[in-house]
Amino acid sequence: MAKAFGSYVRERRERRRETDPRFSVRQLAQRIGVEPSYLSKVERDDVAPPSEATILRLAAELDEDPDVLLALAGKVSSDLQEAIRKRPELFAALIRELKGMPDQAVLRLVREVRDGNW
Amino acid sequence: MAKAFGSYVRERRERRRETDPRFSVRQLAQRIGVEPSYLSKVERDDVAPPSEATILRLAAELDEDPDVLLALAGKVSSDLQEAIRKRPELFAALIRELKGMPDQAVLRLVREVRDGNW
């Protein structure tokens, strides 16, 4: 693993908790719909990261980028997967082409596409 | 599901079998390292598609595009997933930007990146 999912979540949650008591394990667990003991184990990397659905609720509560949190969990958002599955040759070629390139290059591409001036 | 994985494989295998007796269920199953009864069930969509590793061996034997076969199985190649996980914000933005665009546009982009003239 690159970085531990659990410890990252714990750090984020504790940061929020400094100013907001609603960010205890118990209360956060309840808001995202899991048992406190489970969230605790997740945060200590005692168990594998939760399902995509649970991670998304977690990201929303912690105000984190869902794609980043999913990535830390070793997952890729299902809507991205679906986009790739619909046009596998095209997206496979593009991603393999880009995976060796620097962030700058990819970012530039994103912007070009977004601005439509190409 | 968009299209059935199994029936596609069966069609491809039977096509090959017309000219090459090595493409019976039994022999192909043996070459890709699974039980014939399992391959049979897979081809009749009686069970879920095989694992990524098995699909890749199948694609190689049938001379099919692995990404297409994986897509039919509802999967995305793990090397693509890994590329996305390494830079989630960037790739998520790019893919979401492109998913509404026509094939032509994506293809043009692939070529531009490949040719490096940008």
Add this chain to the structure above:
DNA sequence: CATAGTGTGTACTATGTAGTACATACTCTA
């Protein structure tokens, strides 16, 4: 008519995924 090759039905299994349920132990504070 036996036997080699074809596909398939049934039963079973090992491992992983994504959690729940409950009990325990600590700490602050009213």
Add this chain to the structure above:
DNA sequence: TAGAGTATGTACTACATAGTACACACTATG
């Protein structure tokens, strides 16, 4: 010093994944 709030340890579970093992029935052929 009781009670509320904190996190955590242990045990268990339902369902999915990815198959194996073996017996069976059909067909062509030498």
